[in-house]
Amino acid sequence: MNAEAINALCAGNPRAVARAISAVERGGAEARAVIAAIFRHTGRAHIIGVTGAPGTGKSTLVNEIAKYYRRRGQRVGIVAVDPTSPFSGGAILGDRLRMQDLAGDSGVFIRSMATRGSLGGLAAATADAVRVLDAAGFAVVLIETVGAGQNEVDIAKNAQTTLVVEAPGLGDDIQAIKAGILEIADVLVVNKADRDEASATVAALEMNLNLKPQTEDAWRPPVLRTVALTGQGIAEVAEEIGKHRAFLETHGLRQARERARIRAELERVVQHELLARLVRGVNGDKIETLVAQVAARELDIYAAAEQLIHVA
């Protein structure tokens, strides 16, 4: 990135932002160059993760939250992560629908992320895209993730405040209340709260929160009701996000969380780089020989890994 491109990016030029995000999505040397150029300008945005299963109306909620901040004059970046669409145009369709809603507002930047890449590729690209938006002066960056799983937990680590969205009557499974996802919630939102079963969902979430041992100075996630389609409850969500942000600041947790996030990311980057170096140094035939030996049960997977490391 030349100085001109960096200036354009830091001034929030949409084309410069789009180009930089495309570069970090492609990964490798290009991504590194962008991050090296902009990291000094990061650290100002409030990063809000929004996660929830399909069908909870999470995208509509994200749009309404974005509009709320826009009405207050803040520029908003949205990174929609859909790890379930590594192959096809699901993310693009989503983008189009949203564009109609927030169209023509240069204070909003929306980007969908999907990857064909390996485990960790999406998490890395998302973290870097958030950095780009942060450097570009978006005061609020919303990261939207679909569904549940380790990926969501990892992506949530990029956020300072994490919203978990539920909807009434979705899960009649015993897995409906996903303990791991509740653990990462700073604010719980029961969307579609005009449905009959909303009170039951709220009660179930409250019960679950009560199961956790609470220390006096800990943050207890509030359980809020919204109807994103009509905008109902959005102001309360924004208010709780603000309270949570203040809580992090007063308790010195903003920095603690950031350090934990950096530690995890450092681990991921180092791991990726070490493997890349090893693969560069090893004859491809050697890898295929080891794979064939494992397939033939002549070698177990751990012994094969050991051999590969020693060859390199």
Added chain:
Amino acid sequence: MNAEAINALCAGNPRAVARAISAVERGGAEARAVIAAIFRHTGRAHIIGVTGAPGTGKSTLVNEIAKYYRRRGQRVGIVAVDPTSPFSGGAILGDRLRMQDLAGDSGVFIRSMATRGSLGGLAAATADAVRVLDAAGFAVVLIETVGAGQNEVDIAKNAQTTLVVEAPGLGDDIQAIKAGILEIADVLVVNKADRDEASATVAALEMNLNLKPQTEDAWRPPVLRTVALTGQGIAEVAEEIGKHRAFLETHGLRQARERARIRAELERVVQHELLARLVRGVNGDKIETLVAQVAARELDIYAAAEQLIHVA
């Protein structure tokens, strides 16, 4: 593992199986020892992945499929993976409910997996648990995963046949048809097919399949209707699983898939091991210094990773 324990495991002794799975869940040297002892006895089971969002009735479906094979005299292992429950007892509750259903049948072994570990830890433990069940002579191993995401895709790679379970009326989101998840489906199951919207769900899935370019000799995933609660449609699911298995064999795909899986797993194990070695060789203070420098924006994450690798 001593020879006695290996013999007990290969004879299908439930206590030996449980112990071996606990060992692979703990990971590290213990896991390696178990795998080194048993890998020669693996490669016989048909491994079936079952994935779908909460609320699709996937667990009931898995139980019914297990019962179907049991009635035909086959021993069945079930590995229920819930990456959304890294912290609490969700998996244990699930186990208890299932135990009531399949209780007292020594031909069925059920294990829930959840992890506090890092990215990849669950995928590794699941792969190893499947190996244990395979070595213990379970002819069919069902891997049940919740939800969507890269984790599910990775875990599905352990399976020879992957079922994707949908339910009518769950997703009114545009993300409801998750392209990435459909990509991994060998058999599509619309459960709760007694609901009104079932035909619409089947039609949407068929339409999505039609969007994919199909070569003549490729496997086209069938879309089946089940009502797992009453057992309706289970025989057809088992029949299609059998057809898919035969298809893999006739087209030499069983081996090709296994090699791809081994290659991916080798990568994961090597990556993990390389990082572990690096961390052992580096002063903890050095890591914290780098984290602080990144937090202070004195260093970008990739530059910090580079330094860490050079120090080691």
